[in-house]
Amino acid sequence: MKRRFDIYAMTWRLPIIFWQFLFFVGPLLFMVAISFFVVKNYRMTEAFEFVNWQKMFSKGYFWDSYWYTIFIAALSSTVAMILAFPASFALAFRASDNLRRWAIFLLIIPFFTSYLVRTFSWYVILAESGVLNAMLGYIGLGPFKMLNTHFGTVVGYLTLTLPLVVILQTVTMANVDKTLIEAARNLGCKPLATIWRVILPLSKTGFIVAALFCFILSFGDFVAPFYLGGSQEPTLPILILDTTKSGQQWPRAAVVAIMMMVTLFTIAFAAIALAYRKGGAK
Amino acid sequence: MSEPLVTFRNVKKHFDDFVAVRDMDLDIYPGEFLAIMGSSGCGKTTTLRMLAGLETPTAGQIHIGGELMNNVKPHERDTPLVWQSLALFPFLSARENVEFGLKMRGVAPAERTRRALEWLNRMEIGEFAERNITTLSGGQKQRVALARSLVMEPKMLLLDEPLSALDANLVIRMQAVLTRLQKELGITFVYVTHSQSEAFAMADRVVIMSQGEIAQVGSPKDIYRAPANRFVAEFVGRNNILTGTQVSQDGNGIVVETPSGTFIASAPETARSDGSEVTFVVSADLVSLSVEEPQDRNRVLCTLISEEFVGSMVTLFLESSDGHEFKVQMQERDLIELDLHSGSQIWLSWAVENAHVLDGE
Numbered sequence: 001m002k003r004r005f006d007i008y009a010m011t012w013r014l015p016i017i018f019w020q021f022l023f024f025v026g027p028l029l030f031m032v033a034i035s036f037f038v039v040k041n042y043r044m045t046e047a048f049e050f051v052n053w054q055k056m057f058s059k060g061y062f063w064d065s066y067w068y069t070i071f072i073a074a075l076s077s078t079v080a081m082i083l084a085f086p087a088s089f090a091l092a093f094r095a096s097d098n099l100r101r102w103a104i105f106l107l108i109i110p111f112f113t114s115y116l117v118r119t120f121s122w123y124v125i126l127a128e129s130g131v132l133n134a135m136l137g138y139i140g141l142g143p144f145k146m147l148n149t150h151f152g153t154v155v156g157y158l159t160l161t162l163p164l165v166v167i168l169q170t171v172t173m174a175n176v177d178k179t180l181i182e183a184a185r186n187l188g189c190k191p192l193a194t195i196w197r198v199i200l201p202l203s204k205t206g207f208i209v210a211a212l213f214c215f216i217l218s219f220g221d222f223v224a225p226f227y228l229g230g231s232q233e234p235t236l237p238i239l240i241l242d243t244t245k246s247g248q249q250w251p252r253a254a255v256v257a258i259m260m261m262v263t264l265f266t267i268a269f270a271a272i273a274l275a276y277r278k279g280g281a282k
Numbered sequence: 283m284s285e286p287l288v289t290f291r292n293v294k295k296h297f298d299d300f301v302a303v304r305d306m307d308l309d310i311y312p313g314e315f316l317a318i319m320g321s322s323g324c325g326k327t328t329t330l331r332m333l334a335g336l337e338t339p340t341a342g343q344i345h346i347g348g349e350l351m352n353n354v355k356p357h358e359r360d361t362p363l364v365w366q367s368l369a370l371f372p373f374l375s376a377r378e379n380v381e382f383g384l385k386m387r388g389v390a391p392a393e394r395t396r397r398a399l400e401w402l403n404r405m406e407i408g409e410f411a412e413r414n415i416t417t418l419s420g421g422q423k424q425r426v427a428l429a430r431s432l433v434m435e436p437k438m439l440l441l442d443e444p445l446s447a448l449d450a451n452l453v454i455r456m457q458a459v460l461t462r463l464q465k466e467l468g469i470t471f472v473y474v475t476h477s478q479s480e481a482f483a484m485a486d487r488v489v490i491m492s493q494g495e496i497a498q499v500g501s502p503k504d505i506y507r508a509p510a511n512r513f514v515a516e517f518v519g520r521n522n523i524l525t526g527t528q529v530s531q532d533g534n535g536i537v538v539e540t541p542s543g544t545f546i547a548s549a550p551e552t553a554r555s556d557g558s559e560v561t562f563v564v565s566a567d568l569v570s571l572s573v574e575e576p577q578d579r580n581r582v583l584c585t586l587i588s589e590e591f592v593g594s595m596v597t598l599f600l601e602s603s604d605g606h607e608f609k610v611q612m613q614e615r616d617l618i619e620l621d622l623h624s625g626s627q628i629w630l631s632w633a634v635e636n637a638h639v640l641d642g643e
Contacts, residue, residue: 188382189382
């Protein structure tokens with residue numbers, strides 16, 4: 001059939017297309033353009049030079065920050081996936097349908113409040129004289145330095161991602177065909193072994209998507225590394241802020257931002273490809 | 283017969299308030315093809331799941347090979363099951379599916395691959411060994427599921443309505459595959475089904491279950507020709523069932539008075555007293571038709587209501603003067619000679635030895 005230009009349909013499509021171009025594609029192209037601008041006497045001037053790219057790529061602190069951000073986001077995603085698993089497993093396989101519905105509803109509640117506020121509440125808990133150290137003090141441990149450390153950063157990331165990961169894992173595992181677990185047991189598979197022989201392979205897509213979300217949210221987060229991690233080791237979002245502040249280097253900040261996007265694109269693409277890959281020949 | 287391989291003694295299974303299986307006593311013998319048949323919710327699948335250890339009996343004992351199995355975990359048993367949904371692992375190839383059980387038993391990789399391929403070849407699907415399960419057809423998946431269970435070389439194979447997802451032609455072919463396999467391997471098959479044709483075509487013995495209880499156990503022929511009670515008579519299809527009162531009995535037969543007439547069935551004398559309520563049964567394929575009034579003592583004049591054709595067989599539905607529905611099954615070519623049409627009057631008759639009398643209404 002020949003495709004006709006449908007005015008009625010276009011009337012509905014145009015606003016969103018317009019919106020996306022104006023506020024997403026436009027700024028993105030502008031950011032790419034800015035990365036070739038130069039800063040002279042603390043003022044940004046139009047140009048087309050590779051000096052910002054060369055400068056950033058040759059700086060040790062950029063690469064340190066780059067690999068640190070990837071590392072800490074990956075670490076936090078791994079921790080989130082592991083911490084969430086027992087809870088998700090219980091909700092998916094042990095809880096009644098009703099309890100599972102309630103649990104998922106309750107897990108959404110953290111998103112009602114600002115992430116920034118929730119992060120600040122960790123101050124009270126993690127501080128040198130905070131709740132956690134006081135409790136550890138009673139059993140003769142500590143005090144431990146938890147604020148302004150990698151630990152603080154990871155705690156912050158988990159605040160953001162853990163409820164989401166539990167939801168995604170639960171929903172994924174609740175859809176696992178219970179007959180397949182019984183079939184594995186019937187063929188001599190021990191109860192615990194069914195987790196990695198059957199449940200995890202069947203949950204692969206959902207788990208990779210959960211881990212990917214976790215990584216993306218952590219990788220781009222500014223709040224946790226800034227307030228709980230104390231910018232000790234600056235992550236890329238902090239580096240962007242620092243770069244714009246020091247000497248109005250918007251073009252170099254644009255380089256960092258583009259590098260972040262390229263990295264996330266690559267990782268997301270690889271993860272999705274992996275998530276939907278099938279075993280055996282077609 | 284030899285020692286039973288499996289014994290059920292007073293086995294009960296409750297799910298909260300629901301009684302799935304009550305007071306079951308059953309022996310299953312080595313090398314037999316046993317079908318457990320019944321409508322949904324009769325407890326047949328629960329019985330099979332108890333054999334596999336997927337359900338624990340609420341009371342009673344199940345022994346397999348002389349060992350008490352009540353609390354033996356599923357993975358510690360040698361009771362592979364072929365599932366209704368097949369339950370093949372979609373993330374594994376056909377060969378890896380077949381290898382799964384061997385892997386769990388710790389068989390070395392080279393050995394388990396060899397055995398898996400051997401079984402896939404035996405099931406005539408060797409060429410699909412490396413294919414993803416999701417790309418196989420229904421019949422091919424069926425064969426993978428069978429291979430996956432049989433590669434374990436069990437003494438007993440459990441099958442839970444494995445053919446219910448296949449189309450009719452394939453069902454007939456798979457029935458042949460199953461019966462041949464069972465004879466070749468000489469192992470016990472316990473086959474759960476709601477389909478009478480599957481059970482009767484394949485099984486040596488059939489167990490008919492109703493509401494958690496065994497209604498009858500016997501060879502397909504016994505059950506078909508001599509139903510033990512009214513439930514079985516109704517369940518096994520084309521029977522004419524009449525409710526009546528026993529008038530008299532002697533060594534040669536039992537006379538029963540029904541609203542449609544007084545009939546006689548040859549049966550040994552029973553303890554039942556005259557005047558008790560009984561059910562009179564005669565199979566639809568053992569009733570003959572005639573235009574002239576027949577000499578048989580069992581005869582009734584009926585009006586033809588409708589006909590139903592299945593292949594070369596035809597089932598006639600007729601009505602006696604009191605409004606009771608009679609069924610007659612016959613070859614289509616025999617029907618043509620009678621030249622019947624809807625509303626025709628015709629005599630039904632049957633021999634005394636082809637009728638049965640059962641207790642109760």
